[in-house]
Amino acid sequence: MSKPCSLAALGIINALGADRDVIWRRTLAGDTSSMKPHPDLTAGGDWLVGAVDDMRLPTLPDGLERYSCRNNRFTMGAFEQIETEVMNAVRAVGADRVGVVMGTSTSGSRECEAAILHEHHHGSLLPEFRYEQLELGGAASFLAELLELGGPALSISTACSSGARALVSARSLLELGVCDVVLAGGSDSLCGLTSHGFASLKAVAAGLTNPFSANRDGLNLGEGAALFLVTRENAGIQLLGVGESSEAHHISSPDPEGTGAAASMREAMEDAGAAADDVGYLNLHGTGTRLNDSMESLAVSRVLGGETPCSSTKPLIGHCLGAAGAMELGFCWMALDASAGQQIPIPPHRYDGDGDTELASIRLAGVGESTDRAILLTNSFGFGGNNCTLAVGRATS
Numbered sequence: 001m002s003k004p005c006s007l008a009a010l011g012i013i014n015a016l017g018a019d020r021d022v023i024w025r026r027t028l029a030g031d032t033s034s035m036k037p038h039p040d041l042t043a044g045g046d047w048l049v050g051a052v053d054d055m056r057l058p059t060l061p062d063g064l065e066r067y068s069c070r071n072n073r074f075t076m077g078a079f080e081q082i083e084t085e086v087m088n089a090v091r092a093v094g095a096d097r098v099g100v101v102m103g104t105s106t107s108g109s110r111e112c113e114a115a116i117l118h119e120h121h122h123g124s125l126l127p128e129f130r131y132e133q134l135e136l137g138g139a140a141s142f143l144a145e146l147l148e149l150g151g152p153a154l155s156i157s158t159a160c161s162s163g164a165r166a167l168v169s170a171r172s173l174l175e176l177g178v179c180d181v182v183l184a185g186g187s188d189s190l191c192g193l194t195s196h197g198f199a200s201l202k203a204v205a206a207g208l209t210n211p212f213s214a215n216r217d218g219l220n221l222g223e224g225a226a227l228f229l230v231t232r233e234n235a236g237i238q239l240l241g242v243g244e245s246s247e248a249h250h251i252s253s254p255d256p257e258g259t260g261a262a263a264s265m266r267e268a269m270e271d272a273g274a275a276a277d278d279v280g281y282l283n284l285h286g287t288g289t290r291l292n293d294s295m296e297s298l299a300v301s302r303v304l305g306g307e308t309p310c311s312s313t314k315p316l317i318g319h320c321l322g323a324a325g326a327m328e329l330g331f332c333w334m335a336l337d338a339s340a341g342q343q344i345p346i347p348p349h350r351y352d353g354d355g356d357t358e359l360a361s362i363r364l365a366g367v368g369e370s371t372d373r374a375i376l377l378t379n380s381f382g383f384g385g386n387n388c389t390l391a392v393g394r395a396t397s
Contacts (some may be wrong), residue, residue, distance in 0.1 A: 001120050003038035003274075004240045005171050006233040007392065008089070010337075011081035011185075012330045013318040014224030015050030018057075018077055024334045030348040030367050032315050035208055035220055043113070043192025043220075047204050050318025051190060060142075066130040067142040069108030070189040074323075075139045079146075085229050088146070089181045096150030099179040102140040103162030103186035104155060104320035108133030110191035139187050150180045157322065158290035159382030160285075161167030162186055163226065164325025164390055168242045171231045180232065187225035194321065195221055196238065198253030208320075209288035211312040211349070212297065212364060214356040226326040228333075237336050240375065240391045241272025247374040247385035251268045253291055260298030260387045261379065263287075265303045270388035273373060276304045281335065281365070282345050283328045285381045286312020287319055294359060296379065301360035309365040312348035325380035325388060332376040339394075343370040349388020 016023040026034075038051040058080060090098050099256040115129035119147065121351045132138050137155045144153035152173065158379040163186025169182035198204050200219065205218035230239070244267065247260030254261065271281070282304065287298055300310060302330035313331050320327050335344050374393045381387050 003175060004238040005174050006231045006235060007228045007237045007239055007333055009082040009085040010234060010330055010333050011078035012327065013052060013056065013074055013077045014320065014327060015052060015222055015238060016281050016317055017371055020081065020334065024338060024342065027316060027331060027347050028345055029315065030316065030350045032055040032208060033351055035315070035318065041190040042195035044193050048208055048220045049190055050220060052224055061146065064146060066132045066140060067138055069111045069133040071104060071107050071187050072139055072142045074189060074223070075102070075143060075187045075227065078225040078227035079143065080299070082227065082229055089229060090147060090233060091243045093180040095148055097180040098149045099151035099173050100140045100143045100149065100153040101166040101182060101184045102145045102155050103157070103166040103322045103326060104139055104188050105157055105159055105162055106191055106194055107136050107138050108189050109193050110189055116204060116209060143183055143193055158386040159384065160319070160321050160324050161382035161386045161388040162322035162325060163327060164380040164388040166326060166328065167228065167239060167245060167390060168388065171239055171242065174230065174232055179348045182230040183199050183227060185227035185231050186326035187223065188321045188323040190223045191222060203289050205288060209315050210282065210351050211286040211288040211314065212293050212356060212359060213351045214354050215352060216288045216290065216293060218289055219314065220318040222320045224317065224327060225321055225323055226330040230324070235395050237333055238393060238395050240393050241268045241274065243267030243271060243389040245387045247387065249385050254381060255297045255385065256291065256295050257331050258295035260385050261296055261299035261381060262303050264387040264389040265299060265377065265379065268377060268391045272391040274375045274391060278373055278375045279304055279377055280308040280344060280371030281312045281376045282308055283378035284310050284312045285346070285379040286314055288314065292381065297360040297362050300362045306361040307363055309346050309360050309364045309369055309371060311347050314348040315349050319332060328378045328380065328391050329392065336392065336394055342372040345370045
């Protein structure tokens with residue numbers, strides 16, 4: 001078992017809002033009203049996506065314009081929500097002892113698409129386009145430069161597990177003594193490359209994604225950012241355990257037996273010192289594709305049994321890809337933060353209620369449910385078999 005670390009603060013922005021209280025209220029209500037067509041963000045595609053209103057996004061400060069893209073505006077928006085806590089931590093330990101780890105899969109791809117289209121029609125890239133907008137390390141470099149930090153600044157890009165693995169790396173930097181504080185999370189933005197890529201895989205739903213239903217037909221994409229202040233404090237909400245596996249079954253399809261998914265769940269629970277009976281809720285990867293839901297239900301039933309409340313929050317905000325792992329850890333963080341006494345409110349699972357009897361049996365949480373079990377899990381599974389499970393709970397001493 002590794003030593004837990006504190007998730008001392010959370011900034012989060014997604015299709016539900018740019019305010020944590022608003023996002024949590026709409027999450028508990030199972031609000032899917034933000035899932036709408038946005039052809040301007042999907043290069044003409046008319047499928048439902050969890051898009052963020054540009055009016056909610058801050059502009060980047062003077063002197064950092066070369067990083068200006070939707071991805072980094074998401075990062076800035078999440079940072080602004082926890083700026084006071086972050087700046088207090090930086091002053092306490094010194095800028096050279098603060099690191100940044102961000103997960104992403106798109107970075108500024110949308111801005112790159114616009115620049116290349118301009119070149120196609122006019123013979124030159126857009127004058128405002130800069131390579132720093134596209135670089136996968138852009139979000140981490142932007143934050144480090146914004147705050148004048150001297151610690152490591154790096155990005156993780158393991159597809160849909162990127163944001164979760166960023167938290168794993170943050171804990172490692174603390175354990176190794178490289179940093180005393182880490183800013184860690186994920187940021188991803190909608191773009192034509194991603195939306196048409198998933199469409200070409202026949203993985204996009206015709207309407208609202210319908211995870212674990214007999215009628216499921218694919219996923220909805222989303223965008224946003226979640227950013228955590230990670231410290232060594234033994235207080236508040238803690239990252240208790242992490243689990244990782246790399247099954248390498250197929251470049252875009254999971255192992256149908258859920259072997260890698262189950263391995264990452266077991267490792268996270270062992271790292272947290274938790275048994276199945278200690279787990280009060282699991283945030284499912286829950287994409288709504290036939291292959292994911294089949295293998296994930298197998299893994300969950302083997303590791304946790306059929307009674308642990310589970311839900312996918314992707315029908316509310318879409319699949320945020322490189323940000324999804326951090327985003328969905330954010331839902332677990334908000335549940336623990338909102339807990340009254342021993343009862344922890346649980347995000348409900350939104351689907352049409354027509355359960356697939358061919359899937360392994362798991363319990364999908366309804367609106368208004370809560371748990372008194374202290375450990376919450378979240379699953380993130382990426383292309384190539386990059387699996388990650390995180391376990392969180394409150395400090396007990």
